[in-house]
Amino acid sequence: MKQQPVLVICMGVSGSGKSTIAADLAQEFDLEFIEADDYHSDENKARMKAGIPLTDEMREPWIDTLCLLLKARCRNGINCTLAYSGLRRAHRQRFRELGFRTILLHLGGDRNLIAERMAQRASHYMPASLLDSQFAAMEPADSEPDLVTINGTAPLAEVIEACRNRVRDFLRPKIPT
Numbered sequence: 001m002k003q004q005p006v007l008v009i010c011m012g013v014s015g016s017g018k019s020t021i022a023a024d025l026a027q028e029f030d031l032e033f034i035e036a037d038d039y040h041s042d043e044n045k046a047r048m049k050a051g052i053p054l055t056d057e058m059r060e061p062w063i064d065t066l067c068l069l070l071k072a073r074c075r076n077g078i079n080c081t082l083a084y085s086g087l088r089r090a091h092r093q094r095f096r097e098l099g100f101r102t103i104l105l106h107l108g109g110d111r112n113l114i115a116e117r118m119a120q121r122a123s124h125y126m127p128a129s130l131l132d133s134q135f136a137a138m139e140p141a142d143s144e145p146d147l148v149t150i151n152g153t154a155p156l157a158e159v160i161e162a163c164r165n166r167v168r169d170f171l172r173p174k175i176p177t
Contacts, residue, residue, distance in 0.1 A: 006031070006079045007070065007100035008167055011086025012107035013134035015114040016152045021107060021163050022083035028164055029081075029171065032073065036084035039065045053133035056088060063091050067098060074099040087137040092144070103170045105163050106141060107152030114153065 008031060010022040019035055026033035040062055044054055066084070073080050086092050086104060096102050115131050141147040150162050 002077065004099070004101045005074050005077050006171065007074075007095065007098070007102045008081040008170070009086060009092075009095060009102065009104045010081065010083050010107060010163070011092075011104055012109075012152055013085065013087075013114060013131060013138060015117045015131065016107040016109060017117075017156070017159060018085075018107055018152075019083040020156070021105070021152075021159060022081045024160050025163060025167055026081045029079075029167055031079045031081040034066075034069065034073075034080055034082045036062075036066055036082060039069070048130060051130060053130055053137070059088070059091070063094060067094055070095065070098050070100070085134065087134065087139065089139040089141075089144070092147070096146070102146055103166065104141075104144070104147040105166060106147055106149045107159070108149050109151055109153030111135060 008022070008025055008029075010018040010025070012018050019037075022035075023033050025031060040048075044058055044062065047054060047058070066082070070080065070082070080100070082095070084095075086106065092104060111131065141149065148166050150159060150166070152159055154162075
C-alpha cells in the first residue's frame with residue numbers, strides 16, 4: 001500500500017522564522033523545501049516592497065500556484081515542507097485538501113522582536129512597516145486540530161527543537177487501538 005505523502009507547513013507573519021525552520025525540517029527529515037515567497041508575482045512583491053499590504057484577491061493567484069505545485073508533488077509521493085504565511089484560514093484549508101497528511105506549525109511570537117529581526121534583513125522585499133497588517137490579517141487557528149503554535153521568538157535552538165519534536169511525533173506511525 002502506497003503511503004500518503006506528508007506536508008509540514010511552517011507559517012507565521014513575515015520575520016517569524018518560518019523559512020529558517022522549514023529549511024531545517026526539510027534537511028532533518030528529508031523533505032522537499034518550498035519557499036512560498038518565491039511564487040509571488042512581481043506585482044505582489046513590488047506592492048509589498050512599497051509598504052502596501054496584499055488583499056485576499058491579490059493572494060488568490062499565489063495560492064492557486066502553490067496548490068498546483070503541491071498537488072503535483074503529492075501525486076508523485078513527494079514529502080514537503082512549506083514556508084508560508086498562512087494568514088487566512090480558507091487558504092490553510094485549501095492546502096489540507098491536496099491529499100497530503102498535513103501538520104501546520106504556527107510560529108507565533110512577540111511583535112517587537114519580530115520587527116527587530118525584519119529590520120536586520122537586507123535582501124527581503126517585505127518591509128517591517130507591513131508587520132502590523134500581517135498580524136491583523138492572521139486569522140485565529142481555533143478549531144484547527146492539525147495546527148500547533150510554537151513560540152517563534154524563543155532562542156532559535158529551542159524553536160528548532162520544538163518544531164523537530166512536533167514533526168517527529170507527527171511522522172511516527174500511528175498504532176491502531
